[in-house]
Amino acid sequence: MLEEKEVTDLLREKGFKVTPQRLAVYKVLSNTTVHPNAETIYNELQPQYPTMSLATVYKTLDILSELGLVQILNVGEESFRYDANTDSHPHVHCMTCGRVDDIFGVDDAEFLEKIAAKTAYRLSGKQFYLYGICPDCQKKMQKIH
Numbered sequence: 396m397l398e399e400k401e402v403t404d405l406l407r408e409k410g411f412k413v414t415p416q417r418l419a420v421y422k423v424l425s426n427t428t429v430h431p432n433a434e435t436i437y438n439e440l441q442p443q444y445p446t447m448s449l450a451t452v453y454k455t456l457d458i459l460s461e462l463g464l465v466q467i468l469n470v471g472e473e474s475f476r477y478d479a480n481t482d483s484h485p486h487v488h489c490m491t492c493g494r495v496d497d498i499f500g501v502d503d504a505e506f507l508e509k510i511a512a513k514t515a516y517r518l519s520g521k522q523f524y525l526y527g528i529c530p531d532c533q534k535k536m537q538k539i540h
């Protein structure tokens with residue numbers, strides 16, 4: 396995650412305007428691990444930036460992803476989710492409440508080797524999404540039954 400000054404410099408360097416709204420969108424993302432979509436970010440910033448439109452949030456997310464500051468997650472919902480941690484790491488998605496969690500510290504080298512051997516591809520990237528039911532939702536289900 397970058398400091399505000401670094402984000403400012405990077406935006407300027409690449410010819411993008413630096414606005415408080417753009418910096419605020421990045422700030423929301425770098426302070427959360429819930430992988431919000433554009434609408435969630437928009438709602439969170441509404442009280443602070445009442446004149447900002449949802450379109451501005453989308454545009455900003457496009458710019459941030461173009462600059463490599465955020466990664467886009469497609470967990471199979473209607474809208475994308477965003478993560479300011481751009482290191483490659485798997486995500487797990489709760490099919491019941493929609494929550495998306497990071498998975499860190501699981502070594503996938505052997506798995507990727509097997510895939511490369513099986514497909515004869517020289518792999519250049521990866522994006523893992525896993526699906527299931529989160530611990531909270533499992534507990535709720537147990538209460539109902």
Ligand SMILES: [Zn+2]
Pocket residue numbers: 489490491492493494528529530531532
């Ligand atoms: Zn859940």
